[in-house]
Amino acid sequence: MPVSLPSTEPSGDSVSRILAAAKDLFARHGYDHVSMNAVAGAAGVSKANVFHHFKSKDELYIRSLSQACEASRSSLDAMEEGDGDAWQRIRRFVDEHLDHMLSHSRDSRLILREVVENCPGTGQRLAQEVFRDNFNRLVAIIAECQREGALRPDLDPVFISTLLLGANVFFFQSQEVMRHLDGVDFADEPSRYGAMFVDILMRGAASGPVANEGEKP
Amino acid sequence: MPVSLPSTEPSGDSVSRILAAAKDLFARHGYDHVSMNAVAGAAGVSKANVFHHFKSKDELYIRSLSQACEASRSSLDAMEEGDGDAWQRIRRFVDEHLDHMLSHSRDSRLILREVVENCPGTGQRLAQEVFRDNFNRLVAIIAECQREGALRPDLDPVFISTLLLGANVFFFQSQEVMRHLDGVDFADEPSRYGAMFVDILMRGAASGPVANEGEKP
DNA sequence: CATCATACTGACCGACCGGTCGGTTTGTAA
DNA sequence: TTACAAACCGACCGGTCGGTCAGTATGATG
Structure with a gap:
């Protein structure tokens, strides 16, 4: 059975990073002030990747909250x-x-x-x-x-x-x-x-x- | 000396209406959520007119506050x-x-x-x-x-x-x-x-x- | 190896943003 | 009446927004 840790961590790592960045920015500046580009930048991924993992800004916010x-x-x-x-x-x-x-x-x-x-x-x-x-x-x-x-x-x-x-x-x-x-x-x-x-x-x-x-x- | 009340009220009326609308919207929704278009609409003037009286969104907000x-x-x-x-x-x-x-x-x-x-x-x-x-x-x-x-x-x-x-x-x-x-x-x-x-x-x-x-x- | 699913991204989209511009209207003074 | 200033506004501007798309890369499976 092959050890597939390297392949599963990037994904989990991205979602975690995105959520951490979102929580930080939403907490500091509020929902309206924070753009998805800002969240992506803070998480070190592309905006499209954020939308790959979260259906919308609202879903990201609700998940964070x-x-x-x-x-x-x-x-x-x-x-x-x-x-x-x-x-x-x-x-x-x-x-x-x-x-x-x-x-x-x-x-x-x-x-x-x-x-x-x-x-x-x-x-x-x-x-x-x-x-x-x-x-x-x-x-x-x-x-x-x-x-x-x-x-x-x-x-x-x-x-x-x-x-x-x-x-x-x-x-x-x-x-x-x-x-x-x-x-x-x-x-x-x-x-x-x-x-x-x-x-x-x-x-x-x-x-x-x-x-x-x-x-x- | 001509009585010029009708000429001075429209201006004061617009500014007052704009400020009242701004205060209401900013209070309810916060600065970031409120657009100048929304303020203009609520005040019954055009957005350009808002910018005629107030240099920027920030100035409108500070005046309201x-x-x-x-x-x-x-x-x-x-x-x-x-x-x-x-x-x-x-x-x-x-x-x-x-x-x-x-x-x-x-x-x-x-x-x-x-x-x-x-x-x-x-x-x-x-x-x-x-x-x-x-x-x-x-x-x-x-x-x-x-x-x-x-x-x-x-x-x-x-x-x-x-x-x-x-x-x-x-x-x-x-x-x-x-x-x-x-x-x-x-x-x-x-x-x-x-x-x-x-x-x-x-x-x-x-x-x-x-x-x-x-x-x- | 081929197939499929997932992760990822640059480019793009329509809508909306704050703000500007040129023109029209209104009011005032001489 | 003319000249000027202020008020007003539709159209426009460049930029940003949330979100999409097509393609590439990666990993897992048979």
Whole structure:
């Protein structure tokens, strides 16, 4: 049986290179700004070759986004709730979620742009599914922590989850801007950002006793 | 002296219509997706007429964004801190900031996209200036409230401001997605969102006494 | 070896892009 | 009325876009 590795690798290599280049360019510049010629050039193949492997620009984009979503979903699945008390678990989720976004910023940008730009289509559906999975995972954690008595019973886990995801997403999106804002010294310290955020989420920011407008046993 | 109103309005009318159309299309679809032909059509003039009034697509875009930034800045200036205790003033800022974004969503999208996409250029600079002004205004409010003793002295007003702006920006960006998430019942109630957020910001989410890891007099 | 399928590419296609050009229309001033 | 400037526009320009085509090269199979 002949060893045919040299013959099968170029093909797989091209598709991989094309997808990697596409993900990079689409993430950085968005769908409309990126031409197929640019993708081909970045992948080191001809444009016609790109069209040999992918039926259209749209298919290339959806494949790229799909891979990003799969990677994000794998990361979510690999997230272990582990041990610790409620707030430690919450803190761990915040840290791991933010760490994933930052260390896979290309994928994260692809997904987030679809969520934020709100253009109907397959791309948006894929990205929203990932977003929803993250959200539901977090709601489950928060609800569990609430059942254990760690969170005020008058609070909605759904709302807390929104705040948590929002804080992380905002950090990811605005990191570059924050670096240039006077007084911001945490733009390059995501873990510290997470710690400060969870601290305030847990204990609040008010000084001293607060008017008891809500129910807080 | 002849009254020459009929002669000066058509010109002003065209430019205004062009800018309005441009703002609308750029806000919805982004710079790259919008053609000058589309802008011209939406404004009811010819493409050549657009180029008569604006030197280039880029100039049209910058002018559109500039107007959006001016409007946003005017809104910030009109924001009165007014009376009330510290937390009432914070709540008012949150409400007014979010209300402005939602009621001027076209402008807000234009500005926010520049901040988030992070493409170097005039557009980014303009948007970041507005972002920074909002930020600094909020930091000043928070710092004042902290001096009055309403906020924990161990907290950084800059960080609190980041959380506040982030929460509002996230609500604005994700409103459409949130409408489709199970259990989210506040997507169309920004005021309620703001109230819940400030409540948690003030009192925290933890139930009962919390481990005193920080300084909280 | 012949056959077939896959990978690859330069050249080409029609459509569309941002922008220009020459001409017409409109408005203003003297 | 004439002269000028501004507004306006259809036609045009060179370039780029996504995509196609015909041909070549390569690899696998019988």
